[in-house]
Amino acid sequence: MPVNSSYYPLPHGANGHPPRSPPPFNRSFKLSHSPQPSVGDEPSDSVLNPGVVMGSEPTRHPDLWFCDGSIVLRAENTLFRVHKSLLARHSGFFHDLFTLPQLVAKDPSPPRVISTPSVDHAGDVEGCQVLALHDVAEDVANLLTALVDGPNFGQNDPTDFQVVSGILRLSTKYVVDALREKALDHLALAWPTTLKGWDAREDMARAQELRDGSAAVRIYPSPIAVINLAREVNAPALLPSAFYDLSRYHFTQIFDYGESLDESAWRFPLSTADMQRLVLGKEASQHAVTTLIRSMGSLTHSLHGHPLGHHSHTHGHTHRTCKRDFAELVALATQHYLFDHERGCMDPLYVAEELGQPLYDLGQPMAGDDYGLGASRRGMEQAECQACARGLELWAARERERMWKMIPLWFRLDV
Numbered sequence: 001m002p003v004n005s006s007y008y009p010l011p012h013g014a015n016g017h018p019p020r021s022p023p024p025f026n027r028s029f030k031l032s033h034s035p036q037p038s039v040g041d042e043p044s045d046s047v048l049n050p051g052v053v054m055g056s057e058p059t060r061h062p063d064l065w066f067c068d069g070s071i072v073l074r075a076e077n078t079l080f081r082v083h084k085s086l087l088a089r090h091s092g093f094f095h096d097l098f099t100l101p102q103l104v105a106k107d108p109s110p111p112r113v114i115s116t117p118s119v120d121h122a123g124d125v126e127g128c129q130v131l132a133l134h135d136v137a138e139d140v141a142n143l144l145t146a147l148v149d150g151p152n153f154g155q156n157d158p159t160d161f162q163v164v165s166g167i168l169r170l171s172t173k174y175v176v177d178a179l180r181e182k183a184l185d186h187l188a189l190a191w192p193t194t195l196k197g198w199d200a201r202e203d204m205a206r207a208q209e210l211r212d213g214s215a216a217v218r219i220y221p222s223p224i225a226v227i228n229l230a231r232e233v234n235a236p237a238l239l240p241s242a243f244y245d246l247s248r249y250h251f252t253q254i255f256d257y258g259e260s261l262d263e264s265a266w267r268f269p270l271s272t273a274d275m276q277r278l279v280l281g282k283e284a285s286q287h288a289v290t291t292l293i294r295s296m297g298s299l300t301h302s303l304h305g306h307p308l309g310h311h312s313h314t315h316g317h318t319h320r321t322c323k324r325d326f327a328e329l330v331a332l333a334t335q336h337y338l339f340d341h342e343r344g345c346m347d348p349l350y351v352a353e354e355l356g357q358p359l360y361d362l363g364q365p366m367a368g369d370d371y372g373l374g375a376s377r378r379g380m381e382q383a384e385c386q387a388c389a390r391g392l393e394l395w396a397a398r399e400r401e402r403m404w405k406m407i408p409l410w411f412r413l414d415v
Contacts, residue, residue, distance in 0.1 A: 056077055057077070058074055058077045058078060058079045059077060059078060059079065060078075060079045060081070061078050061079065061080050061137075061141060063141075063145070064080045064081070064082065064141060064144050064145065064148070065079065065080065065081045066081050066082060066083065067081075068083075069081035069082045069083050069128065070082075070083050070084045070085075070128060071083070071084045071087065071128055071129060071131065072124075072125045072128045072129065072130045072131070073130075073131050073132075073133055073140065073144075074130055074131065074132040074133065075132075075133045075135050075136065075137040075139075075140040075141075076136065076137040077137070078137040078140070078141070079125065079130075080140060080141070080144055081125070081126075081128060082144060082148070084098050086147060086148065087147075090147050090176050090178065090179065091174045091175055091176045092174075092175030092176075092177070093173075093174040093175045094174060135170060135173075136166065138166060139166030139167070139169060139170055140170065142163050142166050142167050143166065143167050143170045143171065143174075143176070143179075146167055146179055147176070147179070151167070151179065151182050151183070151186075153182075153183075153186045156186070156187070156189055156190035156220060156221075157219060157220065157221070158220075158221040158222075161187075161221035161225065161226075162221075164183050164186055164187060165225070165229050167179065167183050168180060168183040168184065168187070168229065168233050168235075169229070169232065169233055171183060172233040172234070180233075184235055184237075184238075187226070187235075187238060188237065188238070189201070190220055191226055191238045191241040191242050191245075192241055193237050193240070193241070194404075195349075195400060195401060195404040198241060198349070198404070201220075201241075204219075205219045205220065220245075223242040223243070223245040223246040224246060224254070224268065224269070224270060225268065226238055226242040227239060227242045227243065227246070227270060227274060228268055228270070230242065231271070231274070236413065236414065236415045237415060239408075239411070239413050239415060240407045240408050240411065240413055240415060241407075243277065243278060243281055243407070243411040243413065244281075244285070244349075244407050244411075246278060247278065247281055247282040247285050247346060247411075248346050248347050249346075250346075276412075277411045277412050277413065278411070280410070280411065280412060281407075281410040281411035281412070282346070284406075284409075284410035284411075285346060285347075285348050285410055286346055288348040288403055288406070288410075289346075289347075289348045289351050292348055292351060292352055292355070292399060292403075293351075293355075295399070296329070296355060296395075329355070348403050349400055349403060349404065352396045352399045352400045352403065353396060353400060355392070355396055356392055356393045356395065356396020356397065356399075356400075357393075
């Protein structure tokens with residue numbers, strides 16, 4: 001099944017597959033989660049004072065109301081009846097809270113017990129004390145479900161992110177360390193810390209597009225939401241890949257509501273400091289593309305001074321032929337990425353991989369349409385010899401590793 005052309009209309013790379021790391025173009029993310037408490041919220045402030053009016057009469061959660069439960073949690077207008085032992089076992093906050101004398105005592109007006117409008121006795125429901133939490137009911141439900149049944153994360157799509165972000169936020173707030181680590185490990189699959197992980201992420205996105213024809217918009221959540229979440233829960237390891245992903249967008253896609261459907265850009269914008277980091281990093285990544293193409297021009301000379309250049313040339317190639325082919329490739333890349341600003345010009349990892357494709361396969365019959373720059377390269381009379389092509393691949397791999405390590409510096413990140 002062909003790649004959705006509304007996302008990246010240049011169809012195939014030199015290996016016959018869609019290119020890895022296709023830069024974003026028309027992604028639209030719909031964030032359905034509600035604004036969350038500020039980073040400064042402390043667990044100790046999550047229980048309301050007595051007598052606070054909660055609003056309309058609360059309802060019991062259909063799945064998280066256990067008749068033998070020993071504590072009732074109230075989030076918004078939803079009640080959850082669970083076991084103190086479960087909360088105390090997994091949460092450092094609740095473990096400490098339940099050891100406080102005022103919570104164990106039967107005093108009808110302890111400072112952390114509230115009067116629930118739907119019951120007769122102040123401070124309890126069916127004999128269970130009630131704690132009201134300053135959290136979104138859906139997030140509390142997802143946290144409790146993960147504690148009761150174990151975490152069952154999805155595919156890191158926007159819907160899954162809504163669940164995982166809520167779990168991560170509350171597991172951080174209530175010191176549920178084991179669950180927090182599992183949530184972070186899951187998010188790291190989509191926002192990795194290694195180049196190998198990034199390539200696997202992009203390969204997964206491409207495979208999904210080929211499988212069901214879905215646009216890339218449906219695969220991963222907005223990087224803006226990821227950046228804000230990482231700041232809120234102190235997860236700096238998520239930041240480099242999220243900033244890099246966001247830098248592949250045009251500014252109109254990010255900030256102009258008339259041009260972009262990414263609601264996170266205007267409902268939950270980046271902080272001023274992170275906006276500055278984005279601008280600086282975006283400029284650095286674009287400069288990296290220019291530097292990459294220039295260094296490829298100098299590679300032409302180093303290849304022929306390297307032992308690789310002394311291998312016998314195949315198909316009647318000579319040093320002069322390879323040098324000419326490399327010069328043409330540099331000229332095409334310059335036109336494609338620097339002058340025409342084709343899609344891909346803001347993604348140096350992608351550009352490096354495309355430039356390092358196995359050029360000795362070019363010129364061979366290919367199924368499907370040619371892809372962008374490769375289409376012009378296949379117009380050459382002959383491809384480079386295998387030795388020079390292999391040298392180009394190795395150069396591209398080294399450049400990609402170098403640039404990956406530079407991403408935190410580009411965006412001024414302390415990781």
